[in-house]
Amino acid sequence: MKSLYRSCLLILFAGLAMAANAQAEDFRVGFVNTDRIFREANTAKAAQAKLETEFAKREKELNDIGNSLKAASDKFDREAPTLSEAVRATRSKQILDQDRDFQRKRRExxxxxxxxxxxxxxxxxxxxxxxxxxxxEAEKYDLVLQEAVYVNPKHDITDKVIKALNAR
Incomplete structure (x- = not known):
């Protein structure tokens, strides 16, 4: 009786192993590198260009403010020894106020x-x-991952995705 039971279990496990192996062959996994999509896809490049255009004026204004603040600070450092205490304190406070305003604008x-x-x-x-x-869906993948520690390059479908994104 025990040997019949063992034989049945052995046949059952062998069948399950073969079924799992057959099913594993049909299981398709893909990987997409989102960083590459953000760098290489035309939509991502267009978004980056849009942002650069949108913020270019403010960035230039900030650079100009920073340059004038640096020039004023350098001038103050050169002239400080010859200024009276009251003038030195006033100009120092003005530069500190300008710097605080500049830091706030830069942070915003x-x-x-x-x-x-x-x-x-x-x-x-x-x-x-x-x-x-x-x-x-078109290529019948069962699973597509976006984050992984290691990916075999044969599973990487990033190029296909970028081509499809750029074709739109």
Whole structure:
């Protein structure tokens, strides 16, 4: 009786192993490198160019303010030994106030730029995810990953996704 039971279990496990092996051969996995999509896809490049155009004027203004502040600070450092205590204190306070204002404007600029960049990248990612889904369905992938520690290059479908994104 025990040997019959063992034989049945052995046959069952062998059948399960063969079924799992056959199913594993049909299981297709793909990988998409989102960093490459953000660097190479035309939509990502267009979003970057849009941001550069949108923020170029403010960035130039900030650079101009920073340069004039540096020039004023350098001038103050050169003239400080010859100035009276009252004038030196007044000009020092003015430079500190200008620097504080400059730092605030720079921080606001960076926050605005980061917010807009996140918005644009989110739109690119949403488009890319739709294309990934289309490629996966068309080529019958069972699973597509975007993050992995290691990926065999034969599973990387990033080029297909970028081509499909650029074709739109």
């Amino acid at each position: 600029f960076q926050e605005d730029l980061n917010a807009r960049k996140n918005e644009e990248l989110q739109q690119v990612l949403e488009r890319a995810n739709r294309v990934v889904k289309q490629v996966a």
